[in-house]
Amino acid sequence: MNLDLETSKQGETNVVSLRGEIDVYTAPRLRQALIDLVEGGAKDIVVDMDRVDFLDSTGLGVLVGGLKRVKSNEGEMKLVVTQDRIMKIFDITGLAKVFPVFGSLEEALGRAPQDA
């Protein structure tokens, strides 16, 4: 059980790519990564959860905390959620209305999605 976390820059946007499971054990790393980004002056952050297998309320709390920090920096935090079972967790908790959620990284970055 693990969480891989990578940060990169796409233009002015900071992308946090996650892979694995976000729970009470791994969420503190995500929390710290978001804090480091905001303290480093990051304004716009995209958290890419395309390859996240598991997310619980601890992870949700960390995302909400990150959103709040980013907003206090007058920035924006977007999420990429591609799996129904992860999206369901945002729906149940009402957080789907709090985060801008996108179906792909390209859309979150404001690039036109590829035509099918």
Add this chain to the structure above:
Amino acid sequence: MTEEPDVEIHIPPKPEYVALVRHVIGATARMGGLSPDAVENAKLAASEASTNAVVVTTKARSDEPVRVTAEVQGDRIRLEVADRGRHDEPADIVEEMEPTSLDFTFERGLSLPLIRGLADDVALSEREGGGTVVTMTITEGPPEA
């Protein structure tokens, strides 16, 4: 329960062991023939309840193990998570992790609402000898939102 549960595990009250509960419960639900949705719901509900149990046990400065039992009954799985902690504030883990953001209402107590959204029923009761038992039943889960 008069019958023995299908599965019973005891974990140290430490965050890294919650994943173990999740995988054991997921495997138990799968082997019991539950649908993939129900398996995922059971994993998440067990994970949420175990996380709470670990947090309240740690807060109570106890190292008593958290006990998790699972029993598949037809198309449903019954889960029980028992700790020796105190649930003064049920599901306050999230608040613990983000103490600077109490004004954000969504951030507080996400765990129990999440369990309620996943399980057919959830009940908290006092455990004999001190602590709390969370009992949950999961079937096919609620209608898709």
